[in-house]
Amino acid sequence: MRMQICLAATCWLFCAGAAQAASTEADFKTALAAAVAAEQDAGALKNQWIPTEQALAAAKKAAAAGDFDAAVAQAKEAEALAKASIAQAKEQQTAWKAGVIR
Amino acid sequence: MRISRAIASVVVTIMIAALVAGARPAAAADTIDPDADFKAFRDYYTERFPNVPLNDFVNGPYSMDAELRKQWEAIDDFPPYDFAIDRGKQMFATPFKNGKTYGDCFPDKGTGIRQNYPYFDDKSGEVITLELALNRCREANGEEPYSYVKDEMASLTAYMAFTSRGKPFDIKIPNDPRALAAYQKGEEYFYARRGQLNFSCASCHVQNPGNHIRTEVLAPALGIVAAMPIYRSEWSGMGTMSRRLVTCNSQVRGVPLKPQDELYRDVEYYLSYMSNGLPISGPGTRP
Numbered sequence: 259m260r261m262q263i264c265l266a267a268t269c270w271l272f273c274a275g276a277a278q279a280a281s282t283e284a285d286f287k288t289a290l291a292a293a294v295a296a297e298q299d300a301g302a303l304k305n306q307w308i309p310t311e312q313a314l315a316a317a318k319k320a321a322a323a324g325d326f327d328a329a330v331a332q333a334k335e336a337e338a339l340a341k342a343s344i345a346q347a348k349e350q351q352t353a354w355k356a357g358v359i360r
Numbered sequence: 361m362r363i364s365r366a367i368a369s370v371v372v373t374i375m376i377a378a379l380v381a382g383a384r385p386a387a388a389a390d391t392i393d394p395d396a397d398f399k400a401f402r403d404y405y406t407e408r409f410p411n412v413p414l415n416d417f418v419n420g421p422y423s424m425d426a427e428l429r430k431q432w433e434a435i436d437d438f439p440p441y442d443f444a445i446d447r448g449k450q451m452f453a454t455p456f457k458n459g460k461t462y463g464d465c466f467p468d469k470g471t472g473i474r475q476n477y478p479y480f481d482d483k484s485g486e487v488i489t490l491e492l493a494l495n496r497c498r499e500a501n502g503e504e505p506y507s508y509v510k511d512e513m514a515s516l517t518a519y520m521a522f523t524s525r526g527k528p529f530d531i532k533i534p535n536d537p538r539a540l541a542a543y544q545k546g547e548e549y550f551y552a553r554r555g556q557l558n559f560s561c562a563s564c565h566v567q568n569p570g571n572h573i574r575t576e577v578l579a580p581a582l583g584i585v586a587a588m589p590i591y592r593s594e595w596s597g598m599g600t601m602s603r604r605l606v607t608c609n610s611q612v613r614g615v616p617l618k619p620q621d622e623l624y625r626d627v628e629y630y631l632s633y634m635s636n637g638l639p640i641s642g643p644g645t646r647p
Contacts, residue, residue, distance in 0.1 A: 304623060306615035307556045339556070346553065354552040355390075357562050359397075359404045 281326040289333035290317060296340035305347035310339040392540045394533045394633060397547070401634045405582040409570070418586035418641040420579035424570035428577055432645060440591040441518055441643040444598045448519025451512065456501040462516070465497035474517075474524035475640050478629045479532060480539040487542050487625040490517055491600055508619035509606065514589045514598035521588065521642030529586065529640065531633040546630030549623050550581075555614030561627070576647060585631050587644025594647065601628055
């Protein structure tokens with residue numbers, strides 16, 4: 259039984275590792291397109307964040323170097339940051355009033 | 361029985377009072393009332409810092425910290441912005457290629473007018489800052505515009521501020537829906553949180569004036585525009601109001617807007633109106 263569990267765990271780790279290492283240029287392009295779209299939405303709200311721009315630049319740099327695992331990870335990070343900045347801007351469209359000196 | 365009725369009556373009264381009190385700010389926030397905002401803004405700072413003379417708020421962090429003030433007074437024996445005033449004066453008097461000068465673009469030949477900027481231009485329907493007016497003057501006379509953040513623009517505005525020193529801010533908000541909208545956009549920009557650090561302008565300059573952020577003493581928002589442009593040790597040089605807004609955004613990890621973006625002009629309009637009556641002290645020096 260122990261042997262079977264060890265074997266299954268090893269297979270899972272191997273498969274997970276293989277899946278992670280399998281990021282392709284196409285995966286990167288998909289992730290980048292999603293990140294860029296979200297960042298453009300943040301730009302329309304005039305609320306982009308510097309770390310988002312940095313993550314986008316890092317993603318492109320990693321892709322240019324052929325490291326698509328890192329490129330996809332950075333693009334996903336950029337997308338998450340851009341979505342957070344959008345949420346902040348939308349929340350502040352009304353929340354700012356709470357801070358006004360009255 | 362009477363006691364329980366009395367308690368119930370008091371509780372109901374408190375609840376109604378709480379509801380009324382709670383409703384008031386919301387109702388006020390939806391109404392654009394620059395006069396009421398001005399009074400509340402002024403009262404907030406004068407009540408929070410009763411020992412600071414009103415006109416001293418224009419000295420920013422030096423009005424908040426005695427030790428810092430001593431350093432500033434020592435530095436001001438030989439002000440680091442002097443060279444900018446001299447350069448600006450020379451530039452101001454030098455004709456453009458077409459023979460006209462900056463003075464031809466401004467009321468009173470551009471002398472002693474800093475306190476009237478920004479203003480709302482009813483023809484174009486937008487807020488005109490001094491920096492924008494200077495570059496539009498250049499372009500109207502066939503010259504290339506300057507960078508809004510430092511160098512020539514800082515020198516020109518330093519000279520113009522110097523000719524207005526001591527004159528009280530006199531910002532007008534005409535009873536025009538477009539002007540009121542610009543004012544409110546500026547107010548919103550000032551109070552809205554932004555950047556990865558989730559700070560608003562007010563986080564530092566309303567909630568924490570006088571407190572330290574790292575080694576810096578935070579300036580009060582009241583009078584904060586009066587010293588512009590400024591020589592900042594951090595910059596090792598002069599910077600304009602545009603530069604100040606751009607760096608504020610960067611410091612909270614937000615991507616800055618373009619200098620003289622409509623929102624930057626609106627927030628300058630709002631802050632300048634809040635400073636009405638306070639003297640122009642620019643150009644200034646800051647750590």
